[in-house]
């Protein structure tokens with residue numbers, strides 16, 4: 063699963079400090095005494111057969127279920143099932159085709175069932191359950207990423223919103239599918255599956271496994287039957303229903319398909335088309351061919367988490383929807399596509415046995431993004447992603463959390479920067495330590511040994527030990543069952559009295575936790591542009607290394623492969639960094655040097671404008687913009703060239719932005735030329751230039767370019783329109799507010815939108831605007847509303863005061 067948004071929205075609210083969210087621990091610490099064990103297995107799921115119909119008017123689902131189980135080991139005459147917020151109409155045990163009603167108690171969350179007799183180990187029995195699922199009436203606990211834990215979501219079920227299609231999708235992780243099916247909703251259970259869905263004939267359906275039959279009914283409905291012969295965990299069950307266009311590719315003989323709304327179907331292969339190549343790449347690397355019968359991806363409306371790896375049926379949120387112009391700036395969703403696909407092995411084939419062990423799902427999915435980037439776009443591209451993920455972890459204030467943790471406040475809390483970002487970086491170090499071949503053979507061993515079962519960090523260690531023949535306890539104890547990361551201070555000496563021809567490197571671990579890390583790393587010593595490689599271990603609070611060097615080394619590069627998860631203070635000289643930029647080959651070597659040049663205002667910063675990696679060109683432009691060289695004629699001329707004709711749209715957009723910020727009206731022809739570029743980021747930067755140097759016409763220009771404006775162009779135009787818009791522009795402005803992506807900027811845009819509403823007088827339009835703001839606010843899970851509501855209330859108070867009683871009463875009726 064990939065979780066994204068609420069953290070961002072909440073973090074930008076002026077009333078919240080970042081430390082209160084996402085990765086931080088709650089004030090109440092009573093949870094620290096609760097050991098979160100793996101769920102005991104008394105009965106095991108065997109097979110789940112469902113026959114369901116949807117009631118769009120009530121947002122109900124009518125279900126009939128045949129659930130086959132067997133005692134795990136000990137004989138038992140009772141059974142505990144998860145069934146959240148349901149109306150249970152019948153619960154029986156099947157004897158052939160006849161049913162015997164069973165005694166049970168139900169508290170709205172769990173069914174305690176008394177079986178008709180004692181069942182022995184491996185003796186299967188089948189229950190029949192007739193029930194109604196009522197997800198909208200379920201009182202559920204919120205989570206950081208998911209609006210609620212409703213499990214089953216009816217989107218615009220009565221078709222009241224004309225701009226939104228009617229859809230159904232489900233979200234199981236962590237334990238929410240038991241809101242629409244009766245099950246043992248734990249990750250260490252696995253079951254085969256059949257789902258039969260009856261839906262209006264105009265809709266398509268998607269579920270796990272293969273579509274085995276379709277039958278049209280006399281009442282205008284159709285019944286689709288899906289079948290999954292391989293066992294998987296209940297949280298990975300999925301149903302999707304809606305008007306979708308299906309685009310089909312293939313991997314070998316297996317269907318690889320993309321379910322998109324009509325508007326985005328023409329771009330299906332541009333968005334998802336790398337999927338077959340990804341499947342091939344991961345299959346080959348892992349030595350395990352894609353294990354499931356098909357792979358489909360579907361985009362759901364109002365899905366407020368990022369994406370979810372339901373077995374063979376991944377659900378993506380609307381950010382996956384991109385048109386041809388957006389995709390020219392790169393596919394913003396590709397790493398998420400890779401992430402969810404890799405879960406089909408790490409998560410779906412072998413499943414974390416408990417939420418405490420979520421690392422065996424999420425750290426791998428996170429690291430798979432690196433693997434795909436490296437294969438497809440090169441090592442610099444992947445290393446940049448690696449570094450960005452590491453920075454996010456450093457900034458998350460999660461240092462004190464173990465990767466595998468048996469104590470947490472809420473099971474949703476384990477989906478944090480430690481399980482994802484830090485866990486991915488730990489795998490990167492592990493791969494470097496054992497080598498590529500051993501890394502992939504160990505992953506193969508873990509997957510093969512535990513396939514169709516659950517796994518935990520301990521089993522991963524055993525797989526690595528078996529393959530490599532090395533003891534791995536030290537690594538697991540340090541990284542998996544421990545917390546924190548090293549903070550390194552690195553110093554260099556040469557010409558030490560009495561030690562001629564020797565270079566000294568001192569690496570100190572300065573973290574305040576008292577924990578000393580064991581770190582195998584490479585050190586490269588450069589003389590005359592050539593490196594001598596030394597493989598060493600850091601093991602002490604301070605480690606000193608001596609290298610023979612007849613002349614003073616141009617550079618000593620500690621952690622030469624740049625794999626460490628560490629913060630560091632590296633006391634290199636100017637000359638060292640100049641040599642580092644020139645000779646050392648990694649992205650981070652060059653980035654560190656360029657950062658140093660910028661910090662010290664060295665003219666060498668301009669070298670970054672010609673770096674072979676486009677993201678370093680872009681970051682260099684940002685740095686030069688606040689340096690003494692920002693108006694240097696050579697710099698300006700280089701950037702002008704990039705603004706006119708760089709092949710990479712992102713570089714071109716950054717160059718144009720530079721000229722807008724640091725240039726003068728003489729560049730207007732460049733902006734005029736670029737504003738109609740096919741890339742939204744190029745056009746957006748150019749539009750900003752037009753608006754700046756021709757501000758009298760900014761509003762007219764915004765209207766002119768507003769027909770097809772998304773991405774950066776959309777943002778720029780929205781800003782101008784909100785500022786200068788009139789009553790007559792309401793429909794367009796309301797739509798651009800509604801469509802504005804759910805990113806960090808959206809809270810700011812909401813304020814601008816309220817400013818706009820304050821300017822107009824038509825009460826019905828103001829109410830529509832309020833509805834849109836309420837829609838956004840209601841996406842925030844209830845437990846977190848106290849943190850965001852003050853900023854919404856602030857805006858609403860302004861509207862109430864300015865627009866009178868009718869608006870005030872309306873706000874009172876909708877803002878609760």
Ligand SMILES: [Zn+2]
Nearest residue numbers: 063064424427
């Ligand atoms: Zn994931």
